[in-house]
Amino acid sequence: MPEQPCEHRILVIDDEVFVRELLEEYFDKLDYEVTTVDCGDAGIEAVHASGFGVVLVDLKMPGKDGIETLCEIRRIDPLCLIVIMTGYPTIDSSIEALRAGAYDYIIKPFKLSELREVVDRAAHEYRLKVEIDRIQQNIETVEGQLRTYPTSLPRAGTQTPLRDGREGQGYIQAQLRELDQLRNAGYLSDGDYEEKKGDLLSGG
Amino acid sequence: METKKRLLIVDDELLIRDLLYDHFSSCNYAISVADNGKSALARLASEEFATVILDLKMPDMDGLELAAAIREKQEALPIIIITGYPSVESAVEALRRRYFDYFVKPFNVKKLEKAVDAAIRESPAADHHAEEGQRA
Numbered sequence: 001m002p003e004q005p006c007e008h009r010i011l012v013i014d015d016e017v018f019v020r021e022l023l024e025e026y027f028d029k030l031d032y033e034v035t036t037v038d039c040g041d042a043g044i045e046a047v048h049a050s051g052f053g054v055v056l057v058d059l060k061m062p063g064k065d066g067i068e069t070l071c072e073i074r075r076i077d078p079l080c081l082i083v084i085m086t087g088y089p090t091i092d093s094s095i096e097a098l099r100a101g102a103y104d105y106i107i108k109p110f111k112l113s114e115l116r117e118v119v120d121r122a123a124h125e126y127r128l129k130v131e132i133d134r135i136q137q138n139i140e141t142v143e144g145q146l147r148t149y150p151t152s153l154p155r156a157g158t159q160t161p162l163r164d165g166r167e168g169q170g171y172i173q174a175q176l177r178e179l180d181q182l183r184n185a186g187y188l189s190d191g192d193y194e195e196k197k198g199d200l201l202s203g204g
Numbered sequence: 205m206e207t208k209k210r211l212l213i214v215d216d217e218l219l220i221r222d223l224l225y226d227h228f229s230s231c232n233y234a235i236s237v238a239d240n241g242k243s244a245l246a247r248l249a250s251e252e253f254a255t256v257i258l259d260l261k262m263p264d265m266d267g268l269e270l271a272a273a274i275r276e277k278q279e280a281l282p283i284i285i286i287t288g289y290p291s292v293e294s295a296v297e298a299l300r301r302r303y304f305d306y307f308v309k310p311f312n313v314k315k316l317e318k319a320v321d322a323a324i325r326e327s328p329a330a331d332h333h334a335e336e337g338q339r340a
Contacts, residue, residue: 089292090292091290091291091292091295091308094292094295094296094299095290095295095306095308097299098295098298098299098303098305098306099305102299104296104299104300105296105299105300107292
């Protein structure tokens with residue numbers, strides 16, 4: 001079977017075998033790929049080994065507790081969304097979970113349908129976070145390229161350092177189109193757009 | 205000139221408003237205070253803030269209701285909850301709505317100050333105009 005995209009991959013970390021089996025069976029039927037482990041260290045190892053969109057972690061476990069495990073996983077994969085599950089809810093642990101950046105805090109016993117809603121929402125949010133991250137990286141790449149163009153390209157309409165003038169012009173046109181797209185998508189202000197366009201057309 | 209970050213403090217208890225006003229003023233923040241949800245929303249409509257600190261239990265509008273109304277208007281504005289009546293439910297609600305922090309009264313004001321600093325540092329809306337605060 002081909003591996004699911006990360007947003008459909010769930011990691012369940014719980015020392016209770018009953019909970020692990022129940023969640024594995026339930027989410028497996030819902031087209032999620034589920035991995036289960038019985039302690040925080042094994043969960044951290046699993047995240048190191050492969051990507052998960054959503055992690056469900058029990059709060060009270062022998063060894064690393066749920067909050068420690070959450071913090072460690074977020075250091076490894078800041079995009080991954082982590083849901084704390086607990087049969088022993090307290091004000092202190094819910095505040096700790098908030099501060100540690102948990103996606104949700106679910107009290108056991110819970111209805112599977114309620115957990116499913118949380119997981120579906122988290123998976124959707126994970127996909128958006130990955131997409132935003134990708135777009136931000138693209139913007140940084142384009143901005144990096146734009147910073148170097150004015151010094152590497154001649155003025156528009158003159159000879160270019162590329163193989164021929166048409167190729168140089170084509171390159172500038174392509175960059176102008178890219179700038180248009182960035183402005184239309186709201187990533188560049190009008191002022192930044194005009195400045196970068198001016199840089200491109202003036203060659204410096 | 206160093207710019208001052210603007211802070212809105214919403215609490216129906218005068219003692220808490222005064223305590224936080226004095227502390228954060230001495231930390232070079234520009235402070236506005238409100239004693240209920242309605243006047244807090246009026247402040248937010250006319251001034252820009254870097255962070256809001258709000259009490260959960262207030263007479264006219266509770267803190268979670270006020271926080272939700274703020275979120276509708278200013279999604280990126282960090283919100284810090286303070287309460288003398290903590291509960292798992294309200295803390296989880298704060299977690300789900302991604303409020304920045306949740307403090308139980310009586311709290312250590314230095315810890316609250318650290319949370320405010322972090323909220324402003326991490327907020328995308330961190331750059332705000334500087335103005336002198338007015339005591340309400």
